[in-house]
Amino acid sequence: MNLRRKEGSGAKIPTSSMADIAFLLIIFFMVTTIFKLEEGLPISLPRSAAGEKIPREKIAHIWVDAAGTVAIDDLVIGISDIEPLVLAKLRENPALIIAFNTDANAPYGVMDDAMEQLKRANALSVSFTTTLEES
């Protein structure tokens, strides 16, 4: 009599942590997939003392490296391709902010041309991504 009941109560313990394991797996896969979305170009961002937090869900990035190479969504593109690509993105999300992830040593002329393209696409809200200086 006693032996049988002992077995019954012993079997309940592993099933209770099963749900936790399932949650852990779900969260693990969520986290790993988010981090692989965008890689961009290798750059070193300029530093700044001021700056604002910009909500990630409103941002589309334009990457410019030190040699002046431009990339959107991991695609290396020419400067004149910015206008049609940004127009398409703006149609999906009119509140879009274009964030420039530009290397501090990139020539300013490339940035000026890129901003000229944005003006033509009517994407007027931009942000220059920086790393905050600890002061």
Add this chain to the structure above:
Amino acid sequence: MAMFSRRSKISADMVGDSAMSDVAFLLLIFFIVSTSFPEIGLPLILPSSQGDVKQIKRENVIQVVTARSGAHFINLEMEPTELPQIKVLLKERLAENENLIISIETHPEAPYGSMVEVLDSVWVVYDELRLEGIVREKRISLKALGLE
């Protein structure tokens, strides 16, 4: 019967303990995920290309020009000005003129970093003024110097 009831009590306690670490991990992972680092940037609204061209009075504009070398000049003076002095000057001018437009003009071959340096200083000046109770609308214009 007495023995059985004691055992079931013990096993009930043990379930609570083992789930404790899982709950702790879940909380840890939740906070790691929810505190994703916000991006820091200097936001700016570009002028529309369809907009009208406005005439602006000379005294309402201050030019900060960055040369190819990355040196900064104010109002096309011959001698370069260092960033701390630029900040002091901008602060004075902004405090006395609420319509002041800061025109950041950069040589196309100058490094982007030196333009951000100026833009950052302008932001710091606006922030400092706001702390002193002087609220100014941000009027910043970005421009590339023409190659002549």
